Amino acid sequence: DVKVTQSSRYLVKRTGEKVFLECVQDMDHENMFWYRQDPGLGLRLIYFSYDVKMKEKGDIPEGYSVSREKKERFSLILESASTNQTSMYLCASTREGSTMDTQYFGPGTRLTVL
Amino acid sequence: AQKITQTQPGMFVQEKEAVTLDCTYDTSDQSYGLFWYKQPSSGEMIFLIYQGSYDEQNATEGRYSLNFQKARKSANLVISASQLGDSAMYFCAMREGLQGGSEKLVFGKGTKLTVNP
Numbered sequence A: 001d002v003k004v005t006q007s008s009r010y011l012v013k014r015t016g017e018k019v020f021l022e023c024v025q026d027m028d029h030e031n032m033f034w035y036r037q038d039p040g041l042g043l044r045l046i047y048f049s050y051d052v053k054m055k056e057k058g059d060i061p062e063g064y065s066v067s068r069e070k071k072e073r074f075s076l077i078l079e080s081a082s083t084n085q086t087s088m089y090l091c092a093s094t095r096e097g098s099t100m101d102t103q104y105f106g107p108g109t110r111l112t113v114l
Numbered sequence B: 001a002q003k004i005t006q007t008q009p010g011m012f013v014q015e016k017e018a019v020t021l022d023c024t025y026d027t028s029d030q031s032y033g034l035f036w037y038k039q040p041s042s043g044e045m046i047f048l049i050y051q052g053s054y055d056e057q058n059a060t061e062g063r064y065s066l067n068f069q070k071a072r073k074s075a076n077l078v079i080s081a082s083q084l085g086d087s088a089m090y091f092c093a094m095r096e097g098l099q100g101g102s103e104k105l106v107f108g109k110g111t112k113l114t115v116n117p
Helices: none
Strands: A004-006 A010-013 A020-026 A031-038 A042-049 A066-071 A073-078 A087-094 A107-111 B010-014 B020-023 B031-038 B047-051 B064-070 B076-080 B088-096 B111-116
Touching: A004 A073, A004 A087, A010 A020, A010 A073, A010 B064, A020 A087, A020 A107, A031 A066, A042 A066, A042 A073, A042 B088, A073 A087, B020 B111, B031 B064, B031 B076, B076 B088, B076 B111
Parallel strands: A010 A107, B010 B111
Antiparallel strands: A004 A020, A020 A073, A031 A042, A031 A087, A066 A073, A087 A107, B020 B076, B031 B047, B031 B088, B064 B076, B088 B111
16 A cells, blocks of 8 residues: 655644654555645645655745655655644645656644744 | 635535536637545545546546536536435645656635535
8 A cells, every 4th residue: 555654644743843744655556745724725835856866946935945865755844934834734646657656745844833 | 716616615515416616717728637536524634536638528436427518628526326424525636747657736715515414
């Protein structure tokens, strides 16, 4: 059974803290993605990675960075958390070159920044 | 311009009835894919159904079917015989440029479906 896991389901941080959200997949997928989800806005792509140490900006990269040191792990970093980064964060993965394959999603992390 | 438009923020349906969730899309690519996901209150995104732009037949998966009208650029999800467990958010998504290997998905804003007993 395919699996994407995220390090925390719920997280509470303070403004200015550095925050790490971890995502691990066990499907040997090349592509990994980070989205944030806000009510009424759907899912918006923050960053994605198509290979180890490779990354590309998505639609809303400001205030975020990412790290992919190993194929199975993709980390989202909030260098200095702000209240407007309170959101649901979803990680996903998919095979390289897949055409009809879906993205597989993790359970999400609900982040609150106070 | 939005690439994926879901015009129904919320929908209600009686148990055992069918319901259609609307999705229109905008692309100039000839090769693209359309996906529907379900997101229960637990938060996980569950893949439901896929339609490729070159597929001549509408996709079906159990109680889910996709009413694909290419000329109108619509890809509506039909759920037959609704169940209480179908209550969730539903997202339509599109992947463009399949032949170029693009893996990015663009999502609509979602429709909240409530199934009444």
